Structure formats: C-alpha cells, structure tokens
Amino acid sequence: MAEPTLAIIAGAGVLPRMLSQALRATGREHLICCPHGLEPELPDNESTEVEEFFFERSISFFRSLEKRGIRQVVMVGKFHRPRSINFMRLEGSTLMAAPRILGSLRRGDDASLRALAEIIEELGLEVVGVEAVAPNLLPEPGLYASRVPSETDRSDVERAAYIVEAISAVDVGQGAVVAGGLCLATESLPGTDAMLEWVAQTRDQPPAGTRSGVLYKAPKLDQDRRMDLPAIGPTTVAKAAAAGLAGIAWEARGALLLDAERTMAEADRLGMFLWARPSLR
Known part of the structure; x- marks a missing residue:
C-alpha cells in the first residue's frame, strides 16, 4: 500500500465522508485530520484514524504533515471560527501566525480561508480543492x-x-x-x-x-x-x-x-x- 501524500482537513458535515469515499474509489490513500472539537462524518467502514489537532498548535501540526510525506492538503466541511484561544496551549509558531489569521476574520470567510491557505503553503504543503482530487463531486x-x-x-x-x-x-x-x-x-x-x-x-x-x-x-x-x-x-x-x-x-x-x-x-x-x-x- 502506497504511503499517503494527501491529507483531508475535515470540518463538520457529510462532505469529508463523501470525499474520503471518492478518494478510496480511485485508490488514493489519504489521512483525515480535524480541528479539536469537531466530529467529521465518516463512512461506517472507514478504517483511517482521524488525527485531531488544536488551533493553538496548528503550525507545528502542519509542519509534521510535511515531514511525514504529505504533499497536498484539502479542506472540506464546515469550519467554525475559534471563539476563544487557550493561551496555555498556544505555541510560539502559531502565536506568530495568529495575527494574520485573526485579522483576516474581520474581512469575511473567503479572506480568512485565503490567509490560512497561504500560511499552510508557506510550510511546504500545496492546498488543493475538491475539483483537483475528486472532480466527480x-x-x-x-x-x-x-x-x-x-x-x-x-x-x-x-x-x-x-x-x-x-x-x-x-x-x-x-x-x-x-x-x-x-x-x-x-x-x-x-x-x-x-x-x-x-x-x-x-x-x-x-x-x-x-x-x-x-x-x-x-x-x-x-x-x-x-x-x-x-x-x-x-x-x-x-x-x-x-x-x-x-x-x-x-x-x-x-x-x-x-x-x-x-x-x-x-x-x-x-x-x-x-x-x-x-x-x-
């Protein structure tokens, strides 16, 4: 079995399940990751373990994906803006990026997602859309x-x-x-x-x-x-x-x-x- 090179960042709703099923149908191995507190809907027979990460440590998490051979990231499902930050959990690298992310939240959903995508790509990962990996959806x-x-x-x-x-x-x-x-x-x-x-x-x-x-x-x-x-x-x-x-x-x-x-x-x-x-x- 090939090592996965794609990670699904899963939000709420059925879309993570649909995308995972579509990828498996084509033989594309992948990881499934989600922000802490979200429970993405997955197929009943889904054998892939969901990896959870904290917003306050998201930069180190994405760096770890790159080190593990992940090359592409696709974000699907419903994501909620963080209502509060646990400063006891906050790491230095995420603290440095937080002003860019939190500042973009005032400019609308698209602006905040663009800012997040830019940060992820600066860490050596390619952010792709559903159309690139499962256009049939x-x-x-x-x-x-x-x-x-x-x-x-x-x-x-x-x-x-x-x-x-x-x-x-x-x-x-x-x-x-x-x-x-x-x-x-x-x-x-x-x-x-x-x-x-x-x-x-x-x-x-x-x-x-x-x-x-x-x-x-x-x-x-x-x-x-x-x-x-x-x-x-x-x-x-x-x-x-x-x-x-x-x-x-x-x-x-x-x-x-x-x-x-x-x-x-x-x-x-x-x-x-x-x-x-x-x-x-």
Missing part, C-alpha cells in the same frame, strides 16, 4: 430531479444569479432567494439554512398545492475555489420546500451536491427541480 450542467423549471423559474434563477454575484463582490454570501423577480433574501453569516427558515416565516406562501420562487447558490466572485464551495443537500431541499420554493439552482461545477441520491429523491418526492446551471461568465 461537482455536478456538470443539467437537471438532477424530475421537475423541469418553468420560464418563470428560469427568470427567477437568472435574477438570483446576478444578486449572488453582487453580494459576493463584498464577500457576504453565496446564495439568494427570488420569487416573481423579487429578492426575498440573501445569504449572510448565519448561512443558507437560516436564510431559508427566515423566508418560510416571512413570505406570503403560494396557494396550496403550488410552489414559486427559487434558491440559487454559487461561489463568490474571485473566490478561492479550493475552499468553502457552496453545497446543496437533503436539508437544503427540505428547508426550501418549507419556504414554498419551486426549486434549487446552482452554478454548474461550482457547488457540491451532498448525499446526491438522497437529495435527488427528496426533491422528486416534494416536486421540486434541481438545476446545475452554466455560470454567468
């Missing part, structure tokens, strides 16, 4: 449920795509909800689920038995696509349905379809469309 253009979007749906998707592009220019969010050409909500720090819950609580619901409006998701303008790609999964479908939406669209090859079979089956059950749409540009 990014859906190609097409429909992924039985329902076909109407002309009104397509118009709403186009409107939402331009709105997402506008808010992404200031590193705010990756999603928007539009119905009848009107923007009902845009994604911000609380995330997609919170946005959809707010729409469900505040919008005028369409007549019984009908749906209207769309959720659209896409990477931010000039986003570093190695990290924090938008994702759609079963929970997204359920919350979009509760908000009365007709379907979900996203930028093809720019978003991840989580638990694809479950997500597509749920969309079919609820009578919603799933559309991987070519990008605006």
Whole structure:
C-alpha cells in the first residue's frame, strides 16, 4: 500500500465522508485530520484514524504533515471560527501566525480561508480543492430531479444569479432567494439554512398545492475555489420546500451536491427541480 501524500482537513458535515469515499474509489490513500472539537462524518467502514489537532498548535501540526510525506492538503466541511484561544496551549509558531489569521476574520470567510491557505503553503504543503482530487463531486450542467423549471423559474434563477454575484463582490454570501423577480433574501453569516427558515416565516406562501420562487447558490466572485464551495443537500431541499420554493439552482461545477441520491429523491418526492446551471461568465 502506497504511503499517503494527501491529507483531508475535515470540518463538520457529510462532505469529508463523501470525499474520503471518492478518494478510496480511485485508490488514493489519504489521512483525515480535524480541528479539536469537531466530529467529521465518516463512512461506517472507514478504517483511517482521524488525527485531531488544536488551533493553538496548528503550525507545528502542519509542519509534521510535511515531514511525514504529505504533499497536498484539502479542506472540506464546515469550519467554525475559534471563539476563544487557550493561551496555555498556544505555541510560539502559531502565536506568530495568529495575527494574520485573526485579522483576516474581520474581512469575511473567503479572506480568512485565503490567509490560512497561504500560511499552510508557506510550510511546504500545496492546498488543493475538491475539483483537483475528486472532480466527480461537482455536478456538470443539467437537471438532477424530475421537475423541469418553468420560464418563470428560469427568470427567477437568472435574477438570483446576478444578486449572488453582487453580494459576493463584498464577500457576504453565496446564495439568494427570488420569487416573481423579487429578492426575498440573501445569504449572510448565519448561512443558507437560516436564510431559508427566515423566508418560510416571512413570505406570503403560494396557494396550496403550488410552489414559486427559487434558491440559487454559487461561489463568490474571485473566490478561492479550493475552499468553502457552496453545497446543496437533503436539508437544503427540505428547508426550501418549507419556504414554498419551486426549486434549487446552482452554478454548474461550482457547488457540491451532498448525499446526491438522497437529495435527488427528496426533491422528486416534494416536486421540486434541481438545476446545475452554466455560470454567468
């Protein structure tokens, strides 16, 4: 068995499991590592031990990966900003890098992830994205449920795509909800689920038995696509349905379809469309 040259830095959610399965299917050996306190979801038969590391000692941890023959790092899943730092645990090398990381947190998620990637690469590792190691996880253009979007749906998707592009220019969010050409909500720090819950609580619901409006998701303008790609999964479908939406669209090859079979089956059950749409540009 070949020694692993790739390490997955695993956040919360199903994506670490999906990526590990995709890598194993191609025979790519890998390590799985996660920040202290996170419990990534892994396959039931996953034999790889998860290595945990502390934020306060992250620089020495990444240096140890390089010394062990790891050449590439891919960061997937949901990561939470550190709410506090244990100064008793803090090492000197991480202390020197902390101002760069903590300072970037004030400029948005993309800025903070870029800063972290730069630091990791300064330690001799290459930060890669899902597209580089498991491109099949990014859906190609097409429909992924039985329902076909109407002309009104397509118009709403186009409107939402331009709105997402506008808010992404200031590193705010990756999603928007539009119905009848009107923007009902845009994604911000609380995330997609919170946005959809707010729409469900505040919008005028369409007549019984009908749906209207769309959720659209896409990477931010000039986003570093190695990290924090938008994702759609079963929970997204359920919350979009509760908000009365007709379907979900996203930028093809720019978003991840989580638990694809479950997500597509749920969309079919609820009578919603799933559309991987070519990008605006």
